[in-house]
Amino acid sequence: MLHHMIASGPRPVAPFSHAVESDGWVFVTGQMPTDPEAPDAELPIGIVAQTTRVMDNLKVVLAGIGLGLEHITMARIYLTQFERDYDGLNQLWPSFFEAGKLPARTTIGVTALAVGALVEIDLIVKRP
Known part of the structure; x- marks a missing residue:
């Protein structure tokens, strides 16, 4: 089993590895909409901006392990304002992927997230 911490990745908000890999499967810890270059900066405003930042952070983690x-x-995907933000998330989500190749997904409404975020996303990834 490999435990990955990505030097250029987001600063962890709790004790965890950015990703853990076993038998070609990679489990990526949920990422927040923080800026890796300014981790104490205010979060972006709104679900679109926060989701975009989370996806950027996930790209950094994945790139750090060659994925x-x-x-x-x-x-x-975890949303603190599910009813308000679900449609906005759904409109944005396909833009991150090749047409017709969306990953499986579950979206869950939660009462709160670390750092006051509106969204957190974790991943299961398969190494080719």
């Missing part, structure tokens, strides 16, 4: 968004098999 990309095209390797995602499953995404879990």
